[in-house]
Amino acid sequence: MMARPAALGILQLANTPMMLVGCPGNPATFDFPVRYRQVSGAWVDNVVAGDPAVEAAFVAAARALEQEGVAALTTACGFALRHQRAIAAVLRIPVATSSLLLLPSMLAAARPGGRIGVLTFDARHFSPDLLPLAGVAAPDRVAVMGIEGSESWERMSQPEVQITADILERDVLAAIDRLVAREANLAGLLFECGGFGPVSAAARRRTGLPVLDAIDNARLLMAGVG
Numbered sequence: 525m526m527a528r529p530a531a532l533g534i535l536q537l538a539n540t541p542m543m544l545v546g547c548p549g550n551p552a553t554f555d556f557p558v559r560y561r562q563v564s565g566a567w568v569d570n571v572v573a574g575d576p577a578v579e580a581a582f583v584a585a586a587r588a589l590e591q592e593g594v595a596a597l598t599t600a601c602g603f604a605l606r607h608q609r610a611i612a613a614v615l616r617i618p619v620a621t622s623s624l625l626l627l628p629s630m631l632a633a634a635r636p637g638g639r640i641g642v643l644t645f646d647a648r649h650f651s652p653d654l655l656p657l658a659g660v661a662a663p664d665r666v667a668v669m670g671i672e673g674s675e676s677w678e679r680m681s682q683p684e685v686q687i688t689a690d691i692l693e694r695d696v697l698a699a700i701d702r703l704v705a706r707e708a709n710l711a712g713l714l715f716e717c718g719g720f721g722p723v724s725a726a727a728r729r730r731t732g733l734p735v736l737d738a739i740d741n742a743r744l745l746m747a748g749v750g
Contacts, residue, residue: 533558533590535589537562537563537568539685540684547600548599548600549600553721559589563578566582590617596618597617598621602715608621623738623740624655625741626736626740638710638711640712640713641666641667642713643669643696644669645671645672650716671696712735715737717738
């Protein structure tokens with residue numbers, strides 16, 4: 525009997541998931557099996573704002589996915605990095621809650637002095653605690669830009685998320701344009717928000733820079749567990 529292929533567990537927020545290809549919420553994004561678990565009470569607004577009250581629900585949902593037999597675990601929201609330690613402390617499987625965990629390797633690969641631009645859902649809540657949690661030793665080499673105030677931000681903040689690929693691409697690329705205009709020494713881009721994945725290829729074409737996202741984080745995680 526052939527062994528079943530390893531599955532990735534993905535924790536999702538209580539908002540309806542974005543189903544565009546390239547988003548974690550669409551199984552067609554991946555070339556390996558995925559299993560989902562919604563985190564009760566974890567909405568875009570309170571998770572992005574860093575509400576500590578949701579941590580127990582993240583841990584409980586992570587435990588449930590481990591019990592279902594997933595080989596590794598991630599989340600659909602980069603701000604869930606705040607719960608990385610609590611989740612990893614109780615699971616026996618590898619955990620990488622956020623694409624932000626890719627920042628140290630991107631910084632190491634960049635030219636000396638080069639900065640990595642982080643595109644985030646809401647830069648107002650990208651607080652100073654996040655970069656140390658990701659293992660970033662030189663936060664001055666990270667430049668942050670968000671899409672707050674855009675139509676995509678408004679749509680993705682709703683309990684029932686309805687958004688098109690065109691709207692998302694327009695707003696994320698506009699934020700990238702602002703970041704590139706502000707920062708003269710960018711060596712790469714990282715998408716914090718799991719929902720930005722559908723724009724990664726367009727961002728590479730637009731900037732000529734390396735671009736990594738939540739899907740790259742998930743694939744790297746699964747590469748280690750087969």
